[in-house]
Amino acid sequence: MYSLKVEDVGKRFGERKVFSKINFELFTGDSIAIVGSNGSGKSTLLKVILALLTPSKGVVQYIEDQTVLSDDIFRSYISFVSPYLNLYDHLTAEENLIFFSTVAGFHVTGKEINALLEKVGLEGRGMDYVMGYSSGMKQRLKYAVALLKKPEFLFLDEPTSNLDDDGKKIVFDIVEEYRSSSIILIATNEKEEYDLAKDIVRLT
Amino acid sequence: MPKTSSGLLSRSLAVYFKDLRMELRTKNALNAILMFGVTTLTVVSFSLGQSGLSPKLLSALFWIIMFFSAMSGLAQTFIREEETGTSLILNLTAEPNSIYIGKLLFNLTLLITMTSIITPMFFIFTDAPTENILPFVVILTLGVFGLVSATTLVAAIISKASVKGALFAVVSFPILMVLLMVLVGATEKILDNNSLSSVSSEIQFLIAYVVVMTTISLLLFKFVWRE
Amino acid sequence: MWWKLVLFVFMSIMIYFSFALPAPQQQIGESSRIFYYHIPQAWICVIAFAMSMFYSIRYLQKKDLKYDDMAMIAAKLGFIFCVLATVTGAMFAKVTWGMYWNWDPRQTSIFILLLIYGAYFALRGAIDIEEKRAALSAVYSIFAFVTVPFLIFIVPRMVPTLHPNDSIINSDLKFNIEGAISLVFFSSLALFTVLYIWLFNIGVRVQLLLRKQMELEDL
Numbered sequence: 233m234y235s236l237k238v239e240d241v242g243k244r245f246g247e248r249k250v251f252s253k254i255n256f257e258l259f260t261g262d263s264i265a266i267v268g269s270n271g272s273g274k275s276t277l278l279k280v281i282l283a284l285l286t287p288s289k290g291v292v293q294y295i296e297d298q299t300v301l302s303d304d305i306f307r308s309y310i311s312f313v314s315p316y317l318n319l320y321d322h323l324t325a326e327e328n329l330i331f332f333s334t335v336a337g338f339h340v341t342g343k344e345i346n347a348l349l350e351k352v353g354l355e356g357r358g359m360d361y362v363m364g365y366s367s368g369m370k371q372r373l374k375y376a377v378a379l380l381k382k383p384e385f386l387f388l389d390e391p392t393s394n395l396d397d398d399g400k401k402i403v404f405d406i407v408e409e410y411r412s413s414s415i416i417l418i419a420t421n422e423k424e425e426y427d428l429a430k431d432i433v434r435l436t
Numbered sequence: 437m438p439k440t441s442s443g444l445l446s447r448s449l450a451v452y453f454k455d456l457r458m459e460l461r462t463k464n465a466l467n468a469i470l471m472f473g474v475t476t477l478t479v480v481s482f483s484l485g486q487s488g489l490s491p492k493l494l495s496a497l498f499w500i501i502m503f504f505s506a507m508s509g510l511a512q513t514f515i516r517e518e519e520t521g522t523s524l525i526l527n528l529t530a531e532p533n534s535i536y537i538g539k540l541l542f543n544l545t546l547l548i549t550m551t552s553i554i555t556p557m558f559f560i561f562t563d564a565p566t567e568n569i570l571p572f573v574v575i576l577t578l579g580v581f582g583l584v585s586a587t588t589l590v591a592a593i594i595s596k597a598s599v600k601g602a603l604f605a606v607v608s609f610p611i612l613m614v615l616l617m618v619l620v621g622a623t624e625k626i627l628d629n630n631s632l633s634s635v636s637s638e639i640q641f642l643i644a645y646v647v648v649m650t651t652i653s654l655l656l657f658k659f660v661w662r663e
Numbered sequence: 664m665w666w667k668l669v670l671f672v673f674m675s676i677m678i679y680f681s682f683a684l685p686a687p688q689q690q691i692g693e694s695s696r697i698f699y700y701h702i703p704q705a706w707i708c709v710i711a712f713a714m715s716m717f718y719s720i721r722y723l724q725k726k727d728l729k730y731d732d733m734a735m736i737a738a739k740l741g742f743i744f745c746v747l748a749t750v751t752g753a754m755f756a757k758v759t760w761g762m763y764w765n766w767d768p769r770q771t772s773i774f775i776l777l778l779i780y781g782a783y784f785a786l787r788g789a790i791d792i793e794e795k796r797a798a799l800s801a802v803y804s805i806f807a808f809v810t811v812p813f814l815i816f817i818v819p820r821m822v823p824t825l826h827p828n829d830s831i832i833n834s835d836l837k838f839n840i841e842g843a844i845s846l847v848f849f850s851s852l853a854l855f856t857v858l859y860i861w862l863f864n865i866g867v868r869v870q871l872l873l874r875k876q877m878e879l880e881d882l
Contacts, residue, residue: 244793244877245791245792245793246791246792246793247877247880282528283662284524284527284528284662285794286663286726286794286798288794303662304531307528307529307531310528312525312528314524316521316524317521317524317525318520318521318522318524318525319522319525320454320458320520320522321520322457322458322461322462323454323457323458327454327457331450331454332525332529334446334447334450335447335450335451335454335526335529335530335534336447336529336530337446337447337531377525586810589802589806590803590806593786593799593802593803596790596795596799597786597789597790597799598789598790598791599788599789600789603785603786603789606781606782606785607782607785607786607803609778609782610775610778610779610781610782610807610810611779611806611807611810613775613778614775614810614813614814617771641813644813645813648809648813649809649810652805652806652809653806656802656805656806659723659798659801659802660798660799660802663794663795663798663799
């Protein structure tokens, strides 16, 4: 059983306040959507939760059976997909997948890689450089990277951006597949995306 | 328990080989560092003529070329991660120590490659004495390790700044100044045909410098990378 | 409030005696009086640098911007005293050795310290996000501090020095710190330290008020 606790979190950049007093607690099986207009700080909140930015106020805690997890440990439980997260253009899709698994410390077989590529609809394109991919294909590959490990926490920022209908279907299927076994957090403005989540946090 | 099965070394090597593979495909950093080295070397050579330069001048010129070449290329590996937006996923997947070690090895490879091309050219262009070449290589190797051990952390710091420009050289120089002073002194003695034992205190200094800077960098790197 | 008055009175007395007493070093003569000012300034410069590093470590441990403010203020003051010490040192060098600058090990050391401070502020100026600036400049200041022992312990031993206090070649130029001279010197050292602490506190309080004002604007 895992949980994510966000307590009185606020973030400011210099004199500009982005958001403040964000509170929620999620357990395995929960899903939540963070919605808000452009510039309301959805992506910033995600970065704070991912510990990529230090909150100006409050704490974010990752908990496994009442034990607060340390930085390095909870990172190995998280997968993140976002439009501003880029993969290596000068590597092929396969090389990207192999790199991200090796650097995270586990081994991935050729079979697993093919299965993942097939799952996101990129079968047969594994040997191509990511540079030559369209933005939709890059987005699909990000899901393949995210699913290399079976994430306990799945964070999606604008999950279907750049995707066609087939791609959206793949994303919805992935969310369904992980709904009961992980904590899912979606930052979005699209109705069909936040309908995927059970609860909504609104940023103003 | 974190989901890791392999050790620090294999994870660091994954970072190293990823950078090496990308460098071999793009040659961004190597081109920059080599062209800079060749350019400075050429300027030095045609403005000072070819023979009769004193060991003191030769050694100073050599390390000026080394310093500026290093400054032109050693930050590339971190800046590239920021500019292509890949630092985010690297940050989320890889643990800081393996990134630092991987990048350190990459910078070391880069500077060794550059040095092994520039050094022979230096001896040819300036007609520097070659009788004492082995001790020279010893000091040079320690110098390369010193430059890389002190600048890799600074490169990581610079890559996170919004204005990069000439900042790398400005911020690295105070840290490298002691190292450069010792290197210039030791190289001068060697070019003056002194034996390796005459620079034993410099060698001790260089080894201590490399060990201390690498250790402290390893301790501090996570604060740079995780902010 | 009272101790600021005390500081003012004692500082005035110290300044008076630093000129009224006979010069501390007979051979060098009148210009050796600079030692009442130069050494305390160099001392503050090092103290401030150490404090800046101490608060940088605290920041990395606690991630509280208060410590970043303190590290920054200590560095600012350190920089000012570093400039003062460099200038007074160069003046003294001109009078006694005939030139302002000659890469004496002490001059090299303080010059590197100046460069470190300069680089520290250049770095801070290049980062917009507060927490990022705090963390990165803290790391830099710790990293730079690590090179200082190499400077102090290694460089002066490799090159002969002209600096009076540890002069190897000119041992007759040594200062004899005794009696009234020692009293003035050590009170100058103490008074400059108090002055520095006072300036540091003012700086910290100004920063604190700025932060309070920002928080009030939030509500």
